[in-house]
Every structure is written in C-alpha cells, then in structure tokens.
Amino acid sequence: MTSTSSDQCADHTSARRILLAGPRSFCAGVERAIEIVERALRSRTAPVHVRKQIVHNTHVVDDLSRRGAVFVEELDEVPDGATVVFSAHGVSPAVREEAARRGLDVIDGTCPLVSKVHAKARRFAARGDTVVLFGHSGHEEIDGIIGEAPGSTVLVESAEEVENLAPSDPQQVSYLTQTTLAMDETADFVDALRTKFPALSEPSSEDICYATTNRQEALEAIMEESDLVLVVGSTNSSNSVRLVELSRRKGTPAELIDRGSDIRPEWLDGVGTIGMTAGASAPPDLVTEAVEALAAFGPVSVEERELTYETTRFDLPGAVRAAAE
Structure with a gap:
C-alpha cells in the first residue's frame, strides 16, 4: 500500500484521486437475470414471483419490486399455476420437481x-x-x-x-x-x-467465473497505489465481499458500501488515493453515486483503469425471448 505524504489529506476534506478498476459492476449473468424478470413483467398479466433475490443486490431487488415483481423465499409462497423466476444462483432438482408438481410457470434465471x-x-x-x-x-x-x-x-x-x-x-x-x-x-x-489425494480428478475448466476473476485481477492492479479501497455491493454479495477481503489480505484497508451515503468521513482521514470497484451484481450508477459522494468531501480527480474488456453475453430463455418477440 502506498504511504501518504504529510502534505496530503490532513483531514477528510482534502483533494483525492479515485482509481476506478475495470471491469466492475454487472456481469453477463446478472444482466441476463435482470432482463428475464423485466421481460416477464412486461409479458405476464398475473404477478411474477421470484424465488430468492434474483441477484444479490438490494437496489436491484427494490427496483424490480417497485415494478411489480414479488420476491419470495420458497415456493410455498407462490400460488399454484403462477409464474416464478428462479434466481441467477440456481436451484436444486428438488425445487424444480416441486415447481413442476404444482404446475408453476417456471422461467429459469440461473446463470449459465x-x-x-x-x-x-x-x-x-x-x-x-x-x-x-x-x-x-x-x-x-x-x-x-x-x-x-x-x-x-x-x-x-x-x-x-x-x-x-x-x-x-x-x-x-x-x-x-x-x-x-x-x-x-x-x-x-x-x-x-x-x-x-494424489489421484484427484479435476474439472476440465475452473468453476470461478470470468467476471469474478476479472474483478479481482482489476482490483489487484490498483491496490498498491491505493490508501483505501471502496467496493460497491451488498453485504450478501459473495463476489463483492471477496473483493473487500482480497484487498485487506494484501494490506490495503477496504470497505463495502451499498451506496455513496454509506461512506464515513473518518475513513478518509489521511487518504490521498482511493481505489474503487463494484461487485458483479452492483448497478453501475451506484459507482457514479459513490464518486459524487466522495466529491462532496473535497476535490477529486477520477482515473479509469480498465484491465480487460468483457464481451460475454448469454442468450435469454425461450419463454421470455418468444414473448418479447
């Protein structure tokens, strides 16, 4: 971690540099899951239920709730024959069997x-x-x-x-x-x-997804220059929490924030450079909001540090694709 010179940041109102790690925010699986719910809301007249949080971000869930999605914990909260979307995190065969037994109209949002x-x-x-x-x-x-x-x-x-x-x-x-x-x-x-287990049988490819890998590598590329890392994401977002833990393990203080208003002034004392990223389920506009919140404490300069560009896209399930067409 870079040490901060004595003429920098005597308090939390001093000028700061913000390094934006890229890639950050939404991945292809999250974008797909959100679009599935949005299309279902447009194409179904009856309520659209979603089992669990479609993705682990409170703002995404709140937004879809305002637009009519009904989030439930388990299928027993869904009326027989109703529409239910499975979240991006996937479900067990037992859940699928229960849905089929009850005649639910299932739309699968599981990340491929x-x-x-x-x-x-x-x-x-x-x-x-x-x-x-x-x-x-x-x-x-x-x-x-x-x-x-x-x-x-x-x-x-x-x-x-x-x-x-x-x-x-x-x-x-x-x-x-x-x-x-x-x-x-x-x-x-x-x-x-x-x-x-010397005879261990290994999968042909690693299971950690490209988005998780990319966000960790992008953060590592800016951590040593940063006095503090801010990760935008919700507390139940595994990949967001891992980013915070990674930074702390490597020696740079890090905090998880759900939005800009979570930033505490005392975190900024003695801080000249802030590394910022966002978990794969955090909306990009929350990063913008966090930058604006930091600007309220004093002048900021913003630098993009794009390590790689993501072009992955996943097809939508036939149910919502056909309905939209």
Whole structure:
C-alpha cells in the first residue's frame, strides 16, 4: 500500500484521486437475470414471483419490486399455476420437481456458468466420486449444487478443512467450487486437495467465473497505489465481499458500501488515493453515486483503469425471448 505524504489529506476534506478498476459492476449473468424478470413483467398479466433475490443486490431487488415483481423465499409462497423466476444462483432438482408438481410457470434465471457446475456435479457423482465442494454454507448457489448429488457431495469452507476429509475411496475424489470465490483462497484449497489425494480428478475448466476473476485481477492492479479501497455491493454479495477481503489480505484497508451515503468521513482521514470497484451484481450508477459522494468531501480527480474488456453475453430463455418477440 502506498504511504501518504504529510502534505496530503490532513483531514477528510482534502483533494483525492479515485482509481476506478475495470471491469466492475454487472456481469453477463446478472444482466441476463435482470432482463428475464423485466421481460416477464412486461409479458405476464398475473404477478411474477421470484424465488430468492434474483441477484444479490438490494437496489436491484427494490427496483424490480417497485415494478411489480414479488420476491419470495420458497415456493410455498407462490400460488399454484403462477409464474416464478428462479434466481441467477440456481436451484436444486428438488425445487424444480416441486415447481413442476404444482404446475408453476417456471422461467429459469440461473446463470449459465452456474448451470455448468450443476452438470459437473451430476457427472462426477454418477461415476461414483466423492465430490468436494469448496464454498460458503448457506449461499443459494451452494444449496443448489449440493442438491444435485447430496449423498456424494461434501462441503468444505477452507483449505484447512481438507485434512479432515475421509472419503470411502480416496482414489475417487473430484472437486467443484462456487463461482464467486477468491482466486488465491481457491488455489490454496486445490493445492491441499492435490496433496491429500494424489489421484484427484479435476474439472476440465475452473468453476470461478470470468467476471469474478476479472474483478479481482482489476482490483489487484490498483491496490498498491491505493490508501483505501471502496467496493460497491451488498453485504450478501459473495463476489463483492471477496473483493473487500482480497484487498485487506494484501494490506490495503477496504470497505463495502451499498451506496455513496454509506461512506464515513473518518475513513478518509489521511487518504490521498482511493481505489474503487463494484461487485458483479452492483448497478453501475451506484459507482457514479459513490464518486459524487466522495466529491462532496473535497476535490477529486477520477482515473479509469480498465484491465480487460468483457464481451460475454448469454442468450435469454425461450419463454421470455418468444414473448418479447
């Protein structure tokens, strides 16, 4: 972390430089999920229900709620035959079966990259593997993946937990990961698995999604120049929280903010350069709002630091695509 000279930032009203990491904010899976709900609201006359938060951002959920979406925790809150959208984080087969049994009009908002992890879980379990899943207990994505093969899947939340694994056949072990994890912590997990299980079967491609990787690498590119990192995102956004943790592990103080009004003046004392990014579920306009909030404390200069450009796009499900057409 860069040290701040004595003539910089004697208080929180001094001039500052803001480094905007790029890519930041919405990824293709989030954009797709939001558009699915928006199109469903336009094409359905009855209420559109959404199981869980469509993406983990309070502002997105509040906006869609104002426009008519009804967010529920479980399917028992959805009337028989009604429309329900599954969130970007995916659901277990048991949830799909319940929806079919009750005749619900299902529109699947699962991110295609999460769906790929589900497919791997089914394939690994079918060949008799113990599937070690690295992720965070209670996260919707983890619940959905475990649901694909609950009898074969073991959840591990840290590399240290690997040592306690005792599969029935150490020669038949494979692994999967949540798509929104920290790359360095995941690498430690995989190394621990390789050490304990030399016959480990590895997926052909990593499960951490491109957007998570890109946002972490973009943040790392500006952290050393920054005295403070601000990450725009909600507290239940895994990839946003990972960005905060990454910065702190590398030695730069970091704070998670839901919007500009969350910025506390005392964070800015002694701070000359602020690195800023946003999780993949945070709307871009919230970054603009955060920059404006910082400008209220004193003059700011803004520099874009675009590490790579994202061109990934995902097709919409046939139900909403056909309705729109």
